[in-house]
Amino acid sequence: MPVLSPTWTDERIELLKQHFEAGLSCREIAADIGVSRNAVIGKLSRLNLTRSRAVEDRRLERSLAPPARATRAVPRLQYEMLATIYGETGAPVMAGPIDDTNRCSLLELSENRCRWPISSPGEEDFCFCGNAAPDGQPYCAGHSRLAYRPNSRARVMRG
DNA sequence: CCCTGATTCGC
DNA sequence: GCGAATCAGG
Numbered sequence: 001m002p003v004l005s006p007t008w009t010d011e012r013i014e015l016l017k018q019h020f021e022a023g024l025s026c027r028e029i030a031a032d033i034g035v036s037r038n039a040v041i042g043k044l045s046r047l048n049l050t051r052s053r054a055v056e057d058r059r060l061e062r063s064l065a066p067p068a069r070a071t072r073a074v075p076r077l078q079y080e081m082l083a084t085i086y087g088e089t090g091a092p093v094m095a096g097p098i099d100d101t102n103r104c105s106l107l108e109l110s111e112n113r114c115r116w117p118i119s120s121p122g123e124e125d126f127c128f129c130g131n132a133a134p135d136g137q138p139y140c141a142g143h144s145r146l147a148y149r150p151n152s153r154a155r156v157m158r159g
Numbered sequence: 160c161c162c163t164g165a166t167t168c169g170c
Numbered sequence: 171g172c173g174a175a176t177c178a179g180g
Contacts, residue, residue: 037163037164044164
């Protein structure tokens with residue numbers, strides 16, 4: 001990977017459009033791509049992808065949809081998870097209390113097994129964590145910590 | 160004050 | 171073209 005930041009490559013623009021069409025907020029898009037929020041907005045404007053000036057509408061939709069879940073953990077984005085796992089220097093930490101003795105294949109996955117991927121798809125050793133996943137959670141306790149951020153201002157989205 | 164997206168304008 | 175600063179709305 002180059003040291004310099006190539007700003008807006010075709011791939012980043014694709015991600016931008018994809019996330020935009022997916023309905024993600026500019027903040028989320030920016031976090032996932034790894035640029036500032038203004039950079040995303042600026043680029044969207046240059047691409048004529050702005051949703052006019054209907055910011056209010058989107059905010060209202062989210063505000064009017066608070067079904068239960070007082071404190072909710074929001075899923076981490078790929079960019080953030082990778083940053084958490086590999087750290088700033090690129091050193092693979094993964095020092096969490098995660099057992100690697102229950103790994104299983106895709107076919108062996110079940111509703112109560114951790115779906116955290118081990119290695120990469122297509123690789124010979126590609127498999128899943130396979131640890132016990134409480135509730136209907138997709139991950140075990142250790143990997144949930146990586147996949148979710150208990151943080152966030154999910155409280156009630158204020159008013 | 161926090162958030163959001165949109166526009167402006169110097170680079 | 172880029173994006174921080176700024177603006178505007180909630």
